[in-house]
Amino acid sequence: MREPNAIDFWRGLALVTIFVNHIPGNTFERYTYSQYGISDAAELFVFLAGWSIGIATRGRDGTPEPRLKTVLRLLSRTIEVYRAQITTMAIALAMIAGTALLLDNPLLLEWHNAGGFFADPIQTMVGFVLLTHQLGFFNILPLYVVLLGIAPVFVLLARVSRVAALGLSFALYACSLVFEWNIPSWPGEGDWFFDPFCWQLLLVLGFVAQDWNRRSAWMRLWSTRLVPLGIVLVITGIVLSVWEIRPDPLMVPEPRLIFTFDKTYLSPARLIHFLGVLLAFQTLYAVLAPRLGPVVGYLAGLGRNSLAVFSVGSILSLAGQLVRFWTGGGVFVDLFVVGSGLFALGFTAWFVEWRSRKPRSSSPPV
Amino acid sequence: MALPQASILFAAGVMLAASAAWAQGVATVVSPPKPPDGAEALDLTLSPECRVPGSKLYTLAKLQAVKLALKDKRPVRVLAVGSSSAGLGASATYPVKLETALERSLPEVDVVVESRGMQGEIASGAAERLRNMVAEVEPDLVIWQVGTHDALARVDLDAFGSALDDTVKWIKSHAIDVVLVNPLYTASLADDEYYTSIVRKVQEVATREGVPLVQRYEAMRFLSARSEKGEGHMLGSQFRLNDLGLRCMAEHVTRAITLSLLQPDPASTGSSGTPAVVIVPPKDAAMKAASPPPPSTEP
Numbered sequence: 001m002r003e004p005n006a007i008d009f010w011r012g013l014a015l016v017t018i019f020v021n022h023i024p025g026n027t028f029e030r031y032t033y034s035q036y037g038i039s040d041a042a043e044l045f046v047f048l049a050g051w052s053i054g055i056a057t058r059g060r061d062g063t064p065e066p067r068l069k070t071v072l073r074l075l076s077r078t079i080e081v082y083r084a085q086i087t088t089m090a091i092a093l094a095m096i097a098g099t100a101l102l103l104d105n106p107l108l109l110e111w112h113n114a115g116g117f118f119a120d121p122i123q124t125m126v127g128f129v130l131l132t133h134q135l136g137f138f139n140i141l142p143l144y145v146v147l148l149g150i151a152p153v154f155v156l157l158a159r160v161s162r163v164a165a166l167g168l169s170f171a172l173y174a175c176s177l178v179f180e181w182n183i184p185s186w187p188g189e190g191d192w193f194f195d196p197f198c199w200q201l202l203l204v205l206g207f208v209a210q211d212w213n214r215r216s217a218w219m220r221l222w223s224t225r226l227v228p229l230g231i232v233l234v235i236t237g238i239v240l241s242v243w244e245i246r247p248d249p250l251m252v253p254e255p256r257l258i259f260t261f262d263k264t265y266l267s268p269a270r271l272i273h274f275l276g277v278l279l280a281f282q283t284l285y286a287v288l289a290p291r292l293g294p295v296v297g298y299l300a301g302l303g304r305n306s307l308a309v310f311s312v313g314s315i316l317s318l319a320g321q322l323v324r325f326w327t328g329g330g331v332f333v334d335l336f337v338v339g340s341g342l343f344a345l346g347f348t349a350w351f352v353e354w355r356s357r358k359p360r361s362s363s364p365p366v
Numbered sequence: 367m368a369l370p371q372a373s374i375l376f377a378a379g380v381m382l383a384a385s386a387a388w389a390q391g392v393a394t395v396v397s398p399p400k401p402p403d404g405a406e407a408l409d410l411t412l413s414p415e416c417r418v419p420g421s422k423l424y425t426l427a428k429l430q431a432v433k434l435a436l437k438d439k440r441p442v443r444v445l446a447v448g449s450s451s452a453g454l455g456a457s458a459t460y461p462v463k464l465e466t467a468l469e470r471s472l473p474e475v476d477v478v479v480e481s482r483g484m485q486g487e488i489a490s491g492a493a494e495r496l497r498n499m500v501a502e503v504e505p506d507l508v509i510w511q512v513g514t515h516d517a518l519a520r521v522d523l524d525a526f527g528s529a530l531d532d533t534v535k536w537i538k539s540h541a542i543d544v545v546l547v548n549p550l551y552t553a554s555l556a557d558d559e560y561y562t563s564i565v566r567k568v569q570e571v572a573t574r575e576g577v578p579l580v581q582r583y584e585a586m587r588f589l590s591a592r593s594e595k596g597e598g599h600m601l602g603s604q605f606r607l608n609d610l611g612l613r614c615m616a617e618h619v620t621r622a623i624t625l626s627l628l629q630p631d632p633a634s635t636g637s638s639g640t641p642a643v644v645i646v647p648p649k650d651a652a653m654k655a656a657s658p659p660p661p662s663t664e665p
Contacts, residue, residue: 103554104604110514112515
């Protein structure tokens with residue numbers, strides 16, 4: 001198992017933040033950094049996913065692995081993520097339906113976007129498997145499936161020219177903002193909650209940044225010099241979000257998505273804010289790591305096993321929502337829900353690593 | 367299984383042309399001129415399974431933007447937002463039914479319904495999301511089923527109320543009409559004080575902002591009193607009521623909109639000589655004669 005490092009640490013923090021934020025209305029929500037900025041943990045999560053692809057597709061000395069191996073590696077990861085999405089969605093729908101039956105309360109069937117599944121199962125079942133029907137909060141993994149699916153194009157292109165990969169990615173992002181390209185939801189109207197054509201930019205940025213950071217002293221120098229700029233952006237984000245200052249989407253000029261604060265399309269304001277966060281916090285891990293003790297190990301453990309932790313976290317945050325609704329909420333319920341959730345996330349990470357350490361016995365006789 | 371019953375009811379709901387004529391007949395023949403014991407007559411323009419008295423169903427207010435669209439003879443764009451608003455596909459879902467019911471109620475008018483579901487946002491987050499949806503669709507009318515997710519998340523009442531109020535104000539400030547729909551009624555939440563305050567809060571905001579409200583909660587409570595069969599837990603009487611509520615919602619919303627369009631303009635600008643009554647289907651005339659004066663806005 002690899003030692004705690006900055007990437008795993010921040011990814012762990014993003015996972016914890018996503019878990020807490022996916023129990024809307026809970027007391028601890030206001031203590032997550034998402035409440036104090038224009039961008040949130042989703043940006044961090046996708047960016048670090050790109051960074052990790054950079055690490056995974058190269059040897060320790062930085063030589064890229066064979067192309068076919070990279071393609072197969074990404075394909076295999078895509079399948080894993082798809083499987084996780086299908087499993088967690090199925091469990092979530094059963095939890096919602098089961099709780100509605102148990103509490104004799106059909107209100108729960110209208111839980112974020114689940115209504116369609118229960119009212120219209122024939123179409124929705126198909127949409128469920130095609131990933132075009134997504135429950136609220138269960139919409140990150142579909143994005144991730146698409147991103148990993150198209151990642152080989154960018155990864156292989158970047159081996160020829162990083163600038164070309166970044167250019168292609170940015171062009172796709174800009175076009176999607178201007179022409180509002182997105183994958184449609186089906187059944188139901190509207191589009192994906194996370195637009196893959198826009199969010200791919202963060203993945204590619206993560207991937208390219210990892211490479212540049214590794215080999216370009218110039219890049220490292222400038223990223224340190226720009227720390228003050230990052231801090232200014234972070235402070236601006238705090239001010240804007242605390243006072244809820246944001247552009248009126250009906251007042252801004254066309255194309256509107258360039259100017260609004262829109263999560264679906266990763267609008268430029270969110271992107272710039274996230275880059276500011278990145279600049280401001282890039283060196284923080286080195287400062288924090290010696291001082292946080294076991295927290296570092298805990299968060300890095302979550303980050304190392306991000307898919308399993310994320311999946312379990314999605315289920316647990318839904319369970320947390322149901323418990324809060326059933327009991328009526330309150331600080332103590334929130335403390336219990338979030339506390340036991342954080343413990344369960346830690347256990348998940350430990351359990352996954354224990355399973356992979358355990359030597360597999362050859363298949364036992366049935 | 368109440369399948370035969372359900373299919374009959376469904377047929378009744380769909381065959382509105384026949385049903386409207388039938389309802390008209392009933393209105394003149396069956397219903398008493400004055401309801402007994404002060405009980406209010408059912409709104410007979412609704413299909414039989416969905417009938418509730420007008421005061422249980424809506425509070426009315428003017429819909430200027432829709433009226434303007436009707437006057438200009440351009441299609442009316444409607445944005446339906448809320449928990450039952452996703453799931454377009456089967457012909458029986460709420461957005462499809464809404465479009466059909468509105469077009470039936472406003473003959474010769476093209477109504478385009480766009481529906482969107484919230485994806486986890488509550489309170490001010492939902493407000494922000496809604497603004498982006500409105501900017502994307504640019505509707506004449508927003509029909510917002512609101513309160514369900516906030517109730518599920520046990521959002522602070524005042525935070526919910528002020529976010530809703532701000533958003534309704536914002537929509538109105540852009541000369542777009544709003545109709546609010548409050549959350550559903552179910553027996554297990556009838557005594558939940560928090561839940562009923564969320565329902566009341568929606569009503570409060572609608573009254574304060576002068577926008578029509580469809581009282582889904584009251585309508586379903588009325589329907590539940592009629593159809594109580596006392597079946598046990600897990601067997602689904604509440605779930606059947608919920609299905610009925612979903613089937614009736616489009617009709618109920620349409621009724622509130624049609625009657626809101628009939629609201630007289632207080633400040634008649636004079637330029638528009640003919641009132642908007644032109645758009646009203648004939649069946650309303652019969653109904654108006656039979657039913658009591660417009661319902662009060664008080665619960």
